[in-house]
Amino acid sequence: MLYTIGDVSEKTGLPAPTLRYYDKEGLLPFVNRGNGGIRKFQDTDLEWLRLIECLKASGLQIKDIKRYIDLFIQGDTTIQERRKMFYDQKECVEEDIKALQNTLDMLTYKCWFYDMALELGSVEAVKNLPDSEIPEKIRKLKAKINRMHVSSCQKKSIVKAG
Amino acid sequence: MLYTIGDVSEKTGLPAPTLRYYDKEGLLPFVNRGNGGIRKFQDTDLEWLRLIECLKASGLQIKDIKRYIDLFIQGDTTIQERRKMFYDQKECVEEDIKALQNTLDMLTYKCWFYDMALELGSVEAVKNLPDSEIPEKIRKLKAKINRMHVSSCQKKSIVKAG
DNA sequence: GTTTCCCTTAAAGTTAACTTTAAATTTTAA
DNA sequence: TTAAAATTTAAAGTTAACTTTAAGGGAAAC
Numbered sequence: 001m002l003y004t005i006g007d008v009s010e011k012t013g014l015p016a017p018t019l020r021y022y023d024k025e026g027l028l029p030f031v032n033r034g035n036g037g038i039r040k041f042q043d044t045d046l047e048w049l050r051l052i053e054c055l056k057a058s059g060l061q062i063k064d065i066k067r068y069i070d071l072f073i074q075g076d077t078t079i080q081e082r083r084k085m086f087y088d089q090k091e092c093v094e095e096d097i098k099a100l101q102n103t104l105d106m107l108t109y110k111c112w113f114y115d116m117a118l119e120l121g122s123v124e125a126v127k128n129l130p131d132s133e134i135p136e137k138i139r140k141l142k143a144k145i146n147r148m149h150v151s152s153c154q155k156k157s158i159v160k161a162g
Numbered sequence: 163m164l165y166t167i168g169d170v171s172e173k174t175g176l177p178a179p180t181l182r183y184y185d186k187e188g189l190l191p192f193v194n195r196g197n198g199g200i201r202k203f204q205d206t207d208l209e210w211l212r213l214i215e216c217l218k219a220s221g222l223q224i225k226d227i228k229r230y231i232d233l234f235i236q237g238d239t240t241i242q243e244r245r246k247m248f249y250d251q252k253e254c255v256e257e258d259i260k261a262l263q264n265t266l267d268m269l270t271y272k273c274w275f276y277d278m279a280l281e282l283g284s285v286e287a288v289k290n291l292p293d294s295e296i297p298e299k300i301r302k303l304k305a306k307i308n309r310m311h312v313s314s315c316q317k318k319s320i321v322k323a324g
Numbered sequence: 325g326t327t328t329c330c331c332t333t334a335a336a337g338t339t340a341a342c343t344t345t346a347a348a349t350t351t352t353a354a
Numbered sequence: 355t356t357a358a359a360a361t362t363t364a365a366a367g368t369t370a371a372c373t374t375t376a377a378g379g380g381a382a383a384c
Contacts, residue, residue, distance in 0.1 A: 006330065012312040017373060020332085025371095036380050038331055050312050054268040057261060057315040062371070076284045083276030090269040097262050099219060100255055106216040107252040114245035122238045150174040150212050153219040166351095168360065179343060182362085187341095198350045200361055224341070 003041040012049055019049075026066045027052055029073065058089045059096065059155070096155050103153045109141045165203040174211055181211075188228045189214055191235065220251045221258065265315045271303045 009016040022028055023039070030048065032040045055065050068085055071078040112135075116126040131139065171178045184190055185201070192210065194202045217227050230247055233240040274297075278288040293301065 004331075013316075014312065015373080016331090018371085021372060024333095036331075037333090038380085046312075050310065050315075051268070053312045054265050054315045057265045058269060076279075076286075079276060079279045079285065083273070083280055086269055086272040086276055090266065090273055093262055093266050093269060097259060097266070100259050100262065103216050103219045104252065104255050104259070106213070107220060107248055107255060110248040111245070111252055114241060114248055117238075117241045118245055123241065124238075148212065150176065150208075150215045153212075153216040154175075155219065166360080167362095177343080178361085180341085183342060186363095196350095198361080199363095200350070 001043060003046075005039050005041070008041045008046065008049070011046065012053075014049070014053075022049075022052065022062075025062050027062065027069060029069060055089070058093050060089060099153050099155055102148055105141055106145055106148075106153070109138060109145055112138050112141075163205060165208075167201050167203070170203045170208065170211070173208065174215075176211070176215075184211075184214065184224075187224050189224065189231060191231060217251070220255050222251060261315050264310055267303055268307055268310075268315070271300065271307055274300050274303075 003011070005016045005019055008014070008019060012019075019028070023031060028045065028048065030042075031045050032042070034040050052065055055068065056062075060068075064085075068082065071082050071085075113126055116129070117123045120126060120129075134142075165173070167178045167181055170176070170181060174181075181190070185193060190207065190210065192204075193207050194204070196202050214227055217230065218224075222230075230244065233244050233247075275288055278291070279285050282288060282291075296304075
C-alpha cells in the first residue's frame with residue numbers, strides 16, 4: 001500500500017508542509033519517490049512518523065530525532081547509544097508526568113476555589129471559610145501546594161540526547 | 163520580608179531578565195518599587211510566580227496568563243470566567259498526562275527492545291524472537307502501541323483561554 | 325485537450341518566549 | 355567618598371518548529 005503526502009497528512013493530522021519539513025530535516029530517509037519525484041509513503045513510514053511524534057512529545061528536538069535516525073542507519077554498532085537515548089527520555093517523561101501532576105493539583109484546588117467563590121458570591125468569602133468548612137481532600141491539596149517550589153511545575157525535558 | 167530581583171531569581175531559579183520580562187508583559191502587577199525604581203518583591207509575589215509557572219506548565223501562554231491576572235484585578239464580577247479558565251486548563255492537563263503516558267509506553271517498550279538488542283548483539287535478533295520469549299507485559303505494551311495513532315502522543319494544551 | 329488538482333522546491337516569514345546588549349542609575353561595601 | 359556590584363530601561367538578537375509564498379511540473383476529470 002502506497003500513500004501520497006496528502007494521504008499521509010490526512011491519516012496523521014500532520015500538515016503536508018510539516019511532513020516535507022521533517023523530510024528535509026532528515027527525519028524520513030526511508031520514504032521513496034516515484035517518477036516525477038513524488039513521495040510514495042509506505043506503512044513502515046507511518047510507523048516512523050508515530051515514533052517521531054512520540055519522541056517529539058517526550059521533549060526531543062528535531063535534531064535529536066535526526067541523530068537517532070542516523071544512529072539507526074549506522075546499524076548494530078550504535079545499539080548502546082540508542083538504548084541510552086531511550087532510557088534518558090523515559091526518565092525525562094517520568095519527571096514531566098510528575099510535574100504535570102503537581103500542576104493538576106494546583107488546578108484542582110483552583111477549580112474548587114472558584115466553585116466556592118461562585119457559590120458564595122465572592123473570592124473573599126472563600127478565603128474566610130473556616131478550615132472545618134473545607135473538605136479534607138482540598139485541605140490536603142492546599143498543604144501540598146504550599147510545599148511546592150516554582151521548579152516543581154517546570155519541565156525537565158530538554159536534555160542533550162546522546 | 164522584601165526581596166530584590168536577584169533574591170527572587172535565586173529562590174525561584176528564574177533568571178532576573180525573565181522576571182523583568184514577565185513584569186513587562188503584565189504578569190507581576192503587584193510588585194512594588196523602592197525610591198530608585200528598584201523592585202521590592204514580597205512573599206505574595208513569590209506565590210504569584212508559583213501560580214504563573216503552574217499555568218505555564220499547564221500550557222497557557224504568557225498573554226493568557228496576563229488575561230487571568232487582568233480578570234483577577236477586575237474583581238468578583240469575573241469569577242465565572244476565571245473558574246472556566248481553570249476547568250479548561252484542568253482538562254488540558256489531564257489530556258496531556260494521558261498523552262505522556264502513551265509516550266511512556268512507547269519508551270518503555272523501546273527500552274526493553276534495546277536491552278534485548280544489547281544482550282543478543284543485534285536488532286534483528288530481537289525482531290526474530292518468538293512471541294513466547296517476550297514477557298507478557300511487553301507483549302501487551304506492543305499491542306497497545308500498535309493501536310496508537312500519531313495524534314495519541316500529541317499535546318492538546320493550546321486552547322483559546324476565555 | 326485543457327483545466328484543475330496535487331505534487332515539487334527554495335526561500336522568506338511567523339511566533340513565542342526568552343536572552344543579550346548597552347547605557348545609565350542606584351545601592352552596598354570598603 | 356569612591357569603587358564595585360546590582361539594578362534599571364529599551365531595543366535588538368536568538369531559537370525552534372513550523373508556515374507561507376512563489377513558481378513550476380505531472381496526472382486525473384471533464
